[in-house]
Amino acid sequence: MNFYFEAAKTLDRLDAKEGSIKGIIATLPEKDRKRTAALVIETLKFKPVLLEVIDKSKLMKEERKLASKTLALVLVHDLLLARGIQAGDGPIKQAVLRHKTRLHGELQKLKIKRGVTSNEQLAQNGDERAASIPRYVRVNTLIGTTEDTIETFVSRGYTLSDPFSSSKKGFSKDPHVPDLLLFHPSTTFQDDDLYTSGKIILQDKASCFPALVLSPPASSDSVVIDATAAPGNKTSHLGALMKNKGKLFAFERDKKRFSTLKMMLSKAGCTNSFPINADFLTIDPHDTRYSSVTHILLDPSCSGSGIVNRLDYLLEAENEGGTDKEERLDKLASFQLKMIQHAMRPFSSKHMGFALRPVPNVRKIVYSTCSIHATENERVVRNALNSEEARVGAFRLAPRSEVLPTWQRRGYPDELDSPGTPSCFSHSGMKLDARFTFTGDASSLVRCLPGEDATNGFFVSCFVRDNRQQSTSKRKMSIEDDTNDSLLHKPRKKKHKKNTLDK
Ligand SMILES: C[S@@+](CC[C@H](N)C(=O)[O-])C[C@H]1O[C@@H](n2cnc3c(N)ncnc32)[C@H](O)[C@@H]1O
Numbered sequence: 001m002n003f004y005f006e007a008a009k010t011l012d013r014l015d016a017k018e019g020s021i022k023g024i025i026a027t028l029p030e031k032d033r034k035r036t037a038a039l040v041i042e043t044l045k046f047k048p049v050l051l052e053v054i055d056k057s058k059l060m061k062e063e064r065k066l067a068s069k070t071l072a073l074v075l076v077h078d079l080l081l082a083r084g085i086q087a088g089d090g091p092i093k094q095a096v097l098r099h100k101t102r103l104h105g106e107l108q109k110l111k112i113k114r115g116v117t118s119n120e121q122l123a124q125n126g127d128e129r130a131a132s133i134p135r136y137v138r139v140n141t142l143i144g145t146t147e148d149t150i151e152t153f154v155s156r157g158y159t160l161s162d163p164f165s166s167s168k169k170g171f172s173k174d175p176h177v178p179d180l181l182l183f184h185p186s187t188t189f190q191d192d193d194l195y196t197s198g199k200i201i202l203q204d205k206a207s208c209f210p211a212l213v214l215s216p217p218a219s220s221d222s223v224v225i226d227a228t229a230a231p232g233n234k235t236s237h238l239g240a241l242m243k244n245k246g247k248l249f250a251f252e253r254d255k256k257r258f259s260t261l262k263m264m265l266s267k268a269g270c271t272n273s274f275p276i277n278a279d280f281l282t283i284d285p286h287d288t289r290y291s292s293v294t295h296i297l298l299d300p301s302c303s304g305s306g307i308v309n310r311l312d313y314l315l316e317a318e319n320e321g322g323t324d325k326e327e328r329l330d331k332l333a334s335f336q337l338k339m340i341q342h343a344m345r346p347f348s349s350k351h352m353g354f355a356l357r358p359v360p361n362v363r364k365i366v367y368s369t370c371s372i373h374a375t376e377n378e379r380v381v382r383n384a385l386n387s388e389e390a391r392v393g394a395f396r397l398a399p400r401s402e403v404l405p406t407w408q409r410r411g412y413p414d415e416l417d418s419p420g421t422p423s424c425f426s427h428s429g430m431k432l433d434a435r436f437t438f439t440g441d442a443s444s445l446v447r448c449l450p451g452e453d454a455t456n457g458f459f460v461s462c463f464v465r466d467n468r469q470q471s472t473s474k475r476k477m478s479i480e481d482d483t484n485d486s487l488l489h490k491p492r493k494k495k496h497k498k499n500t501l502d503k
Pocket residue numbers: 207227228229230231232233234235251252253254257278279280281299300301302
């Protein structure tokens with residue numbers, strides 16, 4: 001019976017929105033994890049049906065021993081839809097069995113009402129768009145080469161063919177992402193030794209874009225931050241692009257996800273990475289450890305609305321609607337904006353009592369989400385471009401030619417330009433002067449649409465420092481007392497006569 005208690009507890013945690021299905025299942029004790037996961041997922045697939053059957057049969061009213069409805073759900077699932085309740089006789093099992101005939105009867109009535117003949121037809125099915133997403137495999141070049149990996153697959157009976165060939169044994173090279181292979185969507189690699197040894201990484205194509213766009217140099221003086229790293233797929237991709245040279249700081253604020261991050265980076269052989277269990281927003285831009293950071297990857301928590309090939313659709317029936325959803329998106333957007341603003345602050349060292357007015361060393365920031373909502377994408381980018389941090393740091397959007405130029409689906413211009421979203425505030429709360437309001441070109445932005453692009457929904461933007469403006473601000477730069485700097489969290493009096501952006 002313990003196994004049923006564990007499954008019921010897991011369903012309660014999902015109800016309480018403590019995490020995603022995959023995330024919560026990963027925290028279950030290893031013993032029985034697979035079995036519990038299967039029962040939880042199957043119960044969720046049939047949850048609306050099982051709830052209706054339980055209500056109609058009056059099981060909960062007549063059996064007071066069944067204090068928890070989620071426990072009833074998993075037991076009734078096994079009674080009606082599996083091989084029966086797999087537990088020794090006891091009062092709880094007996095309570096359910098007393099209603100066996102009525103429960104079966106209610107299930108039959110429901111099938112007739114819905115015009116279906118098999119139990120399977122009652123299941124909630126996943127998003128159909130998932131079926132058009134190939135199984136993407138990124139070769140981990142920190143451990144092996146793409147050529148060797150292709151040879152291994154060929155020796156196992158796979159054949160290199162056209163992308164999207166319908167053959168289950170066909171595979172191909174991705175035309176946009178180097179070292180990425182595409183297989184038939186039904187292919188699984190969970191137990192494959194290439195996967196368990198870290199030689200291949202199962203990563204959706206779109207999720208490979210951010211590291212590719214950031215492309216930090218593979219040199220010993222490269223210093224890079226992945227601000228929101230767990231589980232670590234993009235971090236190990238960065239490590240691979242850097243050829244394990246230089247330093248790669250990987251921040252993760254969640255303790256459990258941090259453990260996963262460390263495990264994934266070690267499995268991937270990412271030896272230039274330094275995982276840090278901390279909130280990126282608490283990192284002091286003056287901390288000398290980060291003074292020479294030049295590239296930052298920001299892939300913060302988002303609504304995940306672009307992900308169509310995971311199990312969380314099973315929870316959607318209970319998700320919030322209209323206003324709640326908008327409120328949640330607004331909250332996420334304001335957090336995402338804060339993260340970009342923090343990344344734009346100068347990561348440079350200060351010297352005894354005096355500081356050069358800090359100009360960020362950071363040259364490139366990639367911001368990405370797996371959301372399809374403009375609230376978390378173009379509008380966040382627009383607000384970031386209009387922030388005090390972007391103005392002082394002279395950040396602008398990198399042109400299309402530097403951001404996957406051959407990818408056709410770009411950002412939504414109306415959303416990048418549209419007025420009416422919150423006005424621009426600096427991190428210190430000062431409303432910005434309207435003269436600073438400007439936007440970028442939506443063709444600088446990358447979008448991916450599930451069902452259209454053979455990927456999950458995704459968004460990528462890339463901020464770079466404007467060299468022309470950077471040299472202007474360097475000319476103006478003077479030695480100042482460091483208490484006189486707005487970017488050290490103290491609002492300063494506006495004393496500039498003319499802003500460089502006015503030109
Ligand atoms: C979308 S996931 C990142 C996925 C990761 N980039 C990958 O590709 O494997 C966002 C992660 O950022 C973490 N996170 C959110 N806010 C953070 C913050 N302020 N500082 C550090 N980590 C944060 C979350 O706990 C979560 O693990």
